[in-house]
Amino acid sequence: MSxxxxxxxxxxxxxxxxxxxxxxxxHQHVGNWPGKTVEKKEGSFAYKGTTYDVADLPGSYSMSANxxxxxxxxxxxxxxxADVVCILADSSQLERSLFMLADYAGIDAPCFLVxxxxxxxxxxxxxxxxxxxxxxxxxxxxxxxxxxxxxxxKFYQTLERALKNKSHIDVSALEEExxxxxxxxxxxxxxxxxxxEGYTPMWLTVKYLENDKVVSAxxxxxxxxxxxAVLESLxxxxxxxxxxxxxxxxxxDELVDGVVKGKKQSVKLGRLDRIYTHRFxxxxxxxxxxxxxxxxSFIPALPIMAxxxxxxxxxxxxxxxxxxxxxxxxxxxxxxxxxxQSMSYVVKMLGFVFGVTLVFGLLEEVGxxxxxxYVFDNTMGKLGxxxxxxxxxxxxxxxTMGGAAGARVIDNWGQKVLTIALAWAVPCGAAxxxxxxxxxxxxxxxxxxxxxxxxxxxxxxxxxxxxIFGAKLVNKEDRCGMIMELPPYHKPKWKALFRxxxxxxxxxxxxVVKVVLLVCLxxxxxxxxxxxxxxxxxxxxxxxxxxxTKFVGLPWQLFIAFIAASVGKEGAIGVIxxxxxxxxxxxxxxxxxxxxxxxxxxGDILLANVSRPEALAFIFAxxxxxxxxxxxxxxxxxxxxxxxxxxxxxxxxxxxLLFACIAYHIGLLIW
Amino acid sequence: xxxxxxxxxxxxxRTLEILxxxxxxxxxxxxxxxEYLERxxxxxxxxxxxxxxxxxxxxxxSGCSKNAAACKGCIPQNAALNMGEMWEVV
Numbered sequence: 001m002s003x004x005x006x007x008x009x010x011x012x013x014x015x016x017x018x019x020x021x022x023x024x025x026x027h028q029h030v031g032n033w034p035g036k037t038v039e040k041k042e043g044s045f046a047y048k049g050t051t052y053d054v055a056d057l058p059g060s061y062s063m064s065a066n067x068x069x070x071x072x073x074x075x076x077x078x079x080x081x082a083d084v085v086c087i088l089a090d091s092s093q094l095e096r097s098l099f100m101l102a103d104y105a106g107i108d109a110p111c112f113l114v115x116x117x118x119x120x121x122x123x124x125x126x127x128x129x130x131x132x133x134x135x136x137x138x139x140x141x142x143x144x145x146x147x148x149x150x151x152x153x154k155f156y157q158t159l160e161r162a163l164k165n166k167s168h169i170d171v172s173a174l175e176e177e178x179x180x181x182x183x184x185x186x187x188x189x190x191x192x193x194x195x196x197e198g199y200t201p202m203w204l205t206v207k208y209l210e211n212d213k214v215v216s217a218x219x220x221x222x223x224x225x226x227x228x229a230v231l232e233s234l235x236x237x238x239x240x241x242x243x244x245x246x247x248x249x250x251x252x253d254e255l256v257d258g259v260v261k262g263k264k265q266s267v268k269l270g271r272l273d274r275i276y277t278h279r280f281x282x283x284x285x286x287x288x289x290x291x292x293x294x295x296x297s298f299i300p301a302l303p304i305m306a307x308x309x310x311x312x313x314x315x316x317x318x319x320x321x322x323x324x325x326x327x328x329x330x331x332x333x334x335x336x337x338x339x340x341q342s343m344s345y346v347v348k349m350l351g352f353v354f355g356v357t358l359v360f361g362l363l364e365e366v367g368x369x370x371x372x373x374y375v376f377d378n379t380m381g382k383l384g385x386x387x388x389x390x391x392x393x394x395x396x397x398x399x400t401m402g403g404a405a406g407a408r409v410i411d412n413w414g415q416k417v418l419t420i421a422l423a424w425a426v427p428c429g430a431a432x433x434x435x436x437x438x439x440x441x442x443x444x445x446x447x448x449x450x451x452x453x454x455x456x457x458x459x460x461x462x463x464x465x466x467x468i469f470g471a472k473l474v475n476k477e478d479r480c481g482m483i484m485e486l487p488p489y490h491k492p493k494w495k496a497l498f499r500x501x502x503x504x505x506x507x508x509x510x511x512v513v514k515v516v517l518l519v520c521l522x523x524x525x526x527x528x529x530x531x532x533x534x535x536x537x538x539x540x541x542x543x544x545x546x547x548x549t550k551f552v553g554l555p556w557q558l559f560i561a562f563i564a565a566s567v568g569k570e571g572a573i574g575v576i577x578x579x580x581x582x583x584x585x586x587x588x589x590x591x592x593x594x595x596x597x598x599x600x601x602x603g604d605i606l607l608a609n610v611s612r613p614e615a616l617a618f619i620f621a622x623x624x625x626x627x628x629x630x631x632x633x634x635x636x637x638x639x640x641x642x643x644x645x646x647x648x649x650x651x652x653x654x655x656x657l658l659f660a661c662i663a664y665h666i667g668l669l670i671w
Numbered sequence: 672x673x674x675x676x677x678x679x680x681x682x683x684x685r686t687l688e689i690l691x692x693x694x695x696x697x698x699x700x701x702x703x704x705x706e707y708l709e710r711x712x713x714x715x716x717x718x719x720x721x722x723x724x725x726x727x728x729x730x731x732x733s734g735c736s737k738n739a740a741a742c743k744g745c746i747p748q749n750a751a752l753n754m755g756e757m758w759e760v761v
Contacts, residue, residue: 061710096703210711241711242672249672249704277686370755377684377757387684388717388757409717482684483705483714483758 004163005053007077007109010088011100012059015116019088019146020056033058033072047156055082062103064207065214074214077109078198084162085111091121091128091143094256095249101137102248105169106203112140112162114155119145126262133259138170173254175202177247181209183234190227195219209240273486276371286375291455293363295448297355298436304351305440311344333524338578342520345573346512349433353508356432357501360397365492369394374484383466384474386410387482389419396426400627404634414473417639421469421648424635425461427454428627429508430569435623437573441606442615450616454623457659461624465651512570519564519574527579538579552657553617553664555610562660565622566653567629572622580605613667621660626652672704676713679760705758717757 010016020028024043033040041056057076058069065071077085087104090097094115101113113133115121121128134141142158145151161167178184187208191201196218199207207215208231220228275285315336322332363369373394377387388409396403403423410416427435435454439447526538542556549559557579564571610618626632626649636645674694678685691698708714 061706064710066710066712093699095699096706099703099707239673242676242708242713245704245707245711246672249700249707273686273688277689364753367753370753373754374684374686381682381684386759388759391717391754394754481679481682481760482717483679483690484684484686485756486686486688487753487755 002049003051003053004083005055005081006159007055007057007082007085008088009057009073009077009085009100009104009111010059010116011061011090011097014059014088014090014097014100015146016056016059016088019114019116020054022146022149022152023052024054028054036068036072038068038072048160052159062100063107064103064210065212071214074107077107078196080109080198082109084159084166085109086114086159087111088114088116091115091118092124092126094128094260095252098252098255099248101169102174102252105171105174106200106206108168108198108200110139110162110166110168112142112158112167113137114142114144114158116144116146118143119148124262126260129259129261133255136170136173136255136259139167140165171200171202174247174251177250178202178206178244181243181247184209186234187231190223190230191219195222206244209235210244211235211240270489272489273371276375282375283379286372289363289368289372291452293359294356294451294455297352297359298440298448299355300358301351301355301436302440304354305348305437308344308347308351311340311347315340315344334521338517338520338524341577342516342574343513345437345577346509346516348437349512349570349573350505350509352436353429353433354501354505356429356436357504358497361497361501362492365490365497367487367489370484370486374486377482377484383418383422383462384415384470385419385422385466386412386415389415389422392419392423393426396423396428397432398429400424400426400428400631401634404631404638407638412474413639414475417641417644418466418469418473420635420638421651422462422465424627424631424648424652425458425465425624427458427623428569428631429504430512430628431623433508433512434569434573435619438615438619442610442612442619450619454619457620457624461655461659465655468651469648515568515570516574516577519567519571520577521574523560523564523575523578552621552661553614553667554621554660555614558610558614558618558621562618562621562625562656566626569622569625569628576606580609612671613664616667617660617664620663621656624652624656624659626656672708675701675704676708676760679714709758713761714758715761717759 008016008020020041020043023045025045027045028041028043031040031042032038038058043054043056045052045054055076057073060067060070060073063070063074065074076082085104087101089101104111115128115130115133118128128143130141130143140158140162142154144155184205188201188205191204193201195201196204196215204215204219208219219231223231276282278285318340319332319336322335360369363372373390376393377390380387380389383389389407391409392403392406395406400423403426404420407416407419407423410419436447436451439450443450523538538560542560545559546556549556554562557576560579561572561575564575606615632645632649635648636642639645675690678690678693685693687698687701691701694701705714709716
């Protein structure tokens, strides 16, 4: 009984394991390759009186020395362990999967080619002429489906044929390509047959040109010093691997030409993608999508805002009950003005968190967000940034900290700093909750317009900021292109989407409740005078700075809210809640200004006390103020520079007040 | 492939389809060339912040498999899953 060894060689996903299992069944054992953590699978089967030992070589992309798997594979074959090598390729994508064969060509061991997954290729409408390919390659070639038990008879016959003929790949056409490469012939001349056992001079030359570590080292140790010097002088730049790769692909294309018939995948862009990826229309289309998305997010938000008015009713009801029960004004204020009032704000904010998360989650699910990121990706270059900066920006729409952490993918320090500096301008989740809510209170149906203006201001802000900081931080030459593989459009998975949206809303709820309640309580206490507002410290400080803050359009209460917003945007709501509606000052103020005893509706109080230009100034001020203290810390953590962290923080504070000032004065002209 | 690399170095972003169009070839061809370039280390896939290290990377985070709200710096789970893939020149 004779024994033969076959080695299975193929790229990952070529169906090699399926084939190995089908061939050897239970006769297999698994170990490790000596000294490596790479799995070694061996097995055996008998056919017509011959025992075949099967070595399942580790799945590897090619025969280069880029990984342990590839080195093991190559050594095993070259050392003559296998009587024949069975090379697997994926029939459904021959142009790609024949690369292993092309890289194998030139190794001494006999081989044959199995075009696996022929059923998949057939489903794609492709017909493959194996006989024609066999003629071109002069090794046995067979169509195969490893999952089809009946196909194995044909496999055994092909195997026997390959063993009998000791078939080798006809490399003449491939070598013709190689010969066009600079230095190829000269290097090959230096190499005799057998300089490295198991490899032809052609194969070694190609690997040498590719700068293959193992081959280069081996040749240098095997050859006399003068020959090594000649080799070194002949080797060109580092583009060797690209040039040889081109030769291999060209050879593969010629092999496949006329052998594969059927549907060839053409370059086809969907109608929507043709707009999004259009050089001119892409940007307007994307901006329109974002704006429509934001407007759409008002739809689920508004009913929730209406629900929040229940709190206002609850507040006046409880107020009455507590007063009737003879509770102290302090306790009544604490319950009604701090607790219930804050909750009313929080629920209103949540409506927008829910709306924005839902709409943008949906856009992402169906694949539109990827297109948006693609379009902005190109714009990054104009700001002096890497294309990948776009992801930190998009993440910053959720949380600036995430954006700062996301900037970690950018290796260039200057570009990383600039990316984070610009990410600060992107309104974060907390901003998306507070700003639309405040806009709705102040501007009613005009709120969407305000939001759009804020967005446009954001783009302007980022552009200016990039110009100011960019000069010091980035060189234009650092910029490289990007390739994006856009995901196909698909229907949203509603269940997963809603789980995500509710999860986000819930997380935001708990975080916001904590901040708003705490800030509101502190400021309520600070402003809680002993009945006469003028005595509270806050009032004194506030009125003292008001002449200055008035210039940028902020009454002192709003200015304090602005300061609080730099701790966290939600903080601003806490301050407003305390200073305008809670505490003795708010009460007195409200009474003095509106003449109402105690306005039940918070919106009414705000409207009565804050003019529209002031409101606009405030919205701009907190939108572009520094995102929050934690984001500041995260920024320092990423860029490790106190100087730049401070620079960015001061810059943002100044610019936000500048924006507020401009908004205020424009507002004065309008209203 | 040299042409593909030149396009990559000009600073613009392209989709696979646009690359195929500009090179006068198919997306399959572009894909296999990119696969090769990636293998030989000329280009690399950009790891997104949420990949492999979406959580537990910030110092304040103790891992959020149980409590995603614990760490604000972490990118929320299940976010940005369908954003496509990016490659850049090394």
